[in-house]
Amino acid sequence: MNVLVILNDPPYGSERSYHGLRLALSLSQQSDVELRIFLIGDAVSCAVAGQKPPEGYYHLGRMIGGLVHKGVPIGVCGSCREARGITDERLLPGAHGSSMQELTDWTRWAEKVLVF
Numbered sequence: 001m002n003v004l005v006i007l008n009d010p011p012y013g014s015e016r017s018y019h020g021l022r023l024a025l026s027l028s029q030q031s032d033v034e035l036r037i038f039l040i041g042d043a044v045s046c047a048v049a050g051q052k053p054p055e056g057y058y059h060l061g062r063m064i065g066g067l068v069h070k071g072v073p074i075g076v077c078g079s080c081r082e083a084r085g086i087t088d089e090r091l092l093p094g095a096h097g098s099s100m101q102e103l104t105d106w107t108r109w110a111e112k113v114l115v116f
Contacts, residue, residue, distance in 0.1 A: 068094030
């Protein structure tokens with residue numbers, strides 16, 4: 001099954017992106033699932049390298065790194081990044097600058113689209 005997870009919320013302050021990534025990590029363990037993640041709006045900050053959340057707090061950068069390690073593509077909306085001053089160099093390894101066209105292509109590819 002092809003699954004696209006779209007995250008909209010910032011990495012911290014709301015738990016929506018955290019829960020979306022938790023589900024994505026669980027889905028990535030399923031042998032019959034091919035997964036893609038798209039970060040849009042404030043969620044683009046989830047893919048910024050060098051995050052230092054407080055001790056004992058969830059770490060979205062590590063969660064994304066775990067997905068990248070499993071070969072899951074992580075698209076980061078280009079216009080949303082630019083609006084927030086996030087350059088390609090600031091992205092976590094494995095996350096890539098993306099576009100609305102790629103999101104369109106991934107949506108057409110997906111059998112299920114989950115939005116957080």
